[in-house]
C-alpha cells in the first residue's frame with residue numbers, strides 16, 4: 001500500500017508545500033536524502049529527523065506525528081501568504097456586525113436619528129447621494145482622524161455594502177475607547193446634511209425628516225415644523 005493510500009485509510013492528509021523542495025511540509029530533501037522532521041519534544045529544540053525513502057513516506061510520518069486531518073493545508077508563511085483569497089464575502093448582517101463589535105470591545109455609534117442618508121449610524125453616509133453605491137465613512141471624520149494622527153491610514157476603499165459595516169469600520173479606526181467616546185458625542189450637522197434635509201423638505205421627498213417624527217440631529221435651535229400652506 002502506498003503512503004498516500006495509508007494516509008487516506010488513517011484519515012490523514014499528506015500536507016503539500018509548494019515551497020518545500022520535497023513537495024511536502026516538514027519533509028527535507030537534500031543531497032538525495034529524505035527526512036521527515038518531527039515536532040520538537042522540548043521547547044527551543046529542533047524536531048528529530050527520521051530518514052525515509054520517498055517524500056510521500058516521510059510526509060506520512062509527519063502526518064502521523066502531527067495528526068493532520070484530511071484537508072489540512074500548509075501553514076508555512078509563504079503558503080499562507082499565497083493562499084487564494086477567500087471568495088467575496090456576503091455582506092455582514094446587522095447582528096453579525098453587532099457581535100463583532102462586542103467581541104472587539106467596540107461601540108457602534110448610533111445616530112440619534114435614522115435618516116436615509118446615514119443608515120442609522122453616526123458619520124456614515126449613503127453614497128447614493130454621491131451617485132455611488134453603498135455606504136462610506138464621512139470624509140470630515142476621516143480628515144479629523146488624519147489630523148489627529150500622522151500615522152492614520154484611512155480605509156481603502158471607503159466603501160461598504162451596508163451602513164452597519166461602515167459603522168464597524170469606523171469603530172475599528174477609533175478603537176475601543178475612541179469608539180465609546182465617539183458614540184456619546186453629538187455629530188455636528190454639516191452644511192450638506194442641512195441642505196439635504198432642507199432639499200428633501202422642499203421637494204416633499206422626506207417630509208418625515210421635519211414633520212414625521214424625527215428631526216435633523218444637531219440643529220440648534222431645533223427646527224419646528226412650519227405650519228404649511
Ligand SMILES: [Zn+2]
Pocket residue numbers: 016017018019020025074075076077078079080
Ligand atoms: Zn508551505
